[in-house]
Amino acid sequence: MIRVGVSATSLNTPHLRGMGKYLLEMCSQARPEDGVAWTLFAQDARQRMHLPRHQQVVTDVFDHPGDRFALWEQVGLPRRIRRHGLDVLHWAENTMAWWQPCPAVVTIHDTLPWEMETTDRWQHWYWHTLMPAAFRRSAAVITISESSKRDILARWPALEPKLTVIPHGIEAAYFEPPQCALPAALSHALGGARYAVYLGGPMKRKRFDWAVQTLAAQPDPTLMLVACGFGADAREAARNALPHGLQGRVLFAEFLSDAELLALYRGAVAVLYPTLYEGFGFPAIEAQAAGTPVIFSPLGSLAELVGPLATLAPADDLAAWAAALHGAATLPLNARAEKASEARSWAQGFSWQQSWQKHQAVYLQVAQVSMSPRQPAAAR
Template structure:
């Protein structure tokens, strides 16, 4: 059996986001597979010195619009996949699924945030953006099998897209502690990190609930010594909104916005923070809470979507709409060293259950099942 794995998210803007982290972890873990796996990469992609997996480089337009991307997927991609001699094609980019023509198809199912939060995605969206979201739904429906990254995500695809549950397998992504290994003592890149701080890592779209988090912090800012570090690259519109919330809440001296940070720097911040705070309304998996746990950082997160599933009993959980409860959680974790130690210990035990080796082994079982070898 041969498998073609779409690794093109490593060659696009996805590489700095959750999809890119997922694909890199999976590619590295599958390098020792018992049957050939061919990476499909963009034609300009650099070779990876860490991975000896066979690579096929496929030309495609550098910045295709939705319609050109669709034409490429329908007309060119099937030939590229067939040229690998594969029996199974695994699409890790939800926009990059080809119709199966002589091979079975698998797609990784991340989330359906655009259906849960339509105003956020559709209000003011271009025709091409709307077409792209609809095409993504069609791609998922026509795949022979889906790999969901959490049980919550599987339920979403069953409920919202009507996909039979037997066509969906759940395989959790892993956590790679080497990405966040301690570096030099000055590894904070000159960021003016406060002595005591809460940490958030991620975007600022409404479902992430940054405004609610800052409102909760404003309620307790006079009762805790911590400031807040909000790490992550924000588009101009989101950055403007966040700085506006900070000013309106009187938090200007208590919030640091360092922007995008490389993993060693993030690791240093996770290890130094009083707690990682992630009160999101909706996630497909919630990888940052595993990153925090893996770096011995106490976690405060949400009771919604997949987050309780991933956190288990290793986090303080609150409803994201309960601002007072979130404020109380910030205060309790700040004041209670015993609670922080308990969360660190539980977090280390919890994150040990999520490895890329386990992810790879379970993914290989799905390949064999879909190829009819099970």
């Protein structure tokens, strides 16, 4: 038995997002015979803790003076893990403590935090001095795409011997019959109209404005856009900023469950994903697995996600984006069905079970190196 702790603050939240989905799926894929005992650490007892399916796990949710980027992460959690007798601690959310009482694995999803400008001296020191020093002390580093690997090694070439690429997977529901419909309010607002989907929320690099311009350039004035990823305040601001002629054609979805998002994908003529950078672009795979064309620019990791239902358009060519959406909206049903079958087969290559097995191999390697000859993994 190997005892693995996970810094799991992204599971300690009302709604799961990318990192939380990654953690939940990875832990859920472990089988009893894999011999892993999980301890999940988080910070906020007031919030929900999402737990892996069919798994017996220990949760340790505790507070510590200071915010997550200071004392809880750098002092509180390292002190806390000593009472659990862990063999490995997995820092799964881009950061880790410099103090590492047991062998540590870190997942660096992307290098975006190091590309953001800040005038705060503490934040600059934290990201550009403390984190690289902590990464060098780690036993292993995981990242999620070849693109992220290149970005990481461009900054910290010394990490290469300990760096492993483990792509994310896709949920089994994408390969099963539909289990859920759109929320009633969203379905009513659409009124049977055809629609495209935008994913990414208000973040500037996700380019909601580009999706709106792509919609405005369509020859079909009845085509609508459903925008996902906006909080209440961001929805209101984005709605107010829409051109007058598009006020009734852009809908803002409230938070959707995974099943509702899948239903949204399946009913769309296309998914617009105009992001300029992703460590790993879930929507690019999810849309294709759902049988829906997806339009994006082959930047960074997205170049690794080109499947049968992907249409590539240059990031700065609005005419190409407009033509791609029009082509998807007018794609004959038989041609779409044929491509959808190919896309589902292609998407099955992104497996959470394979992702878990590769994580398990990293844990085993790290734990076995750290154990003394008198404490082999099989004897734990």
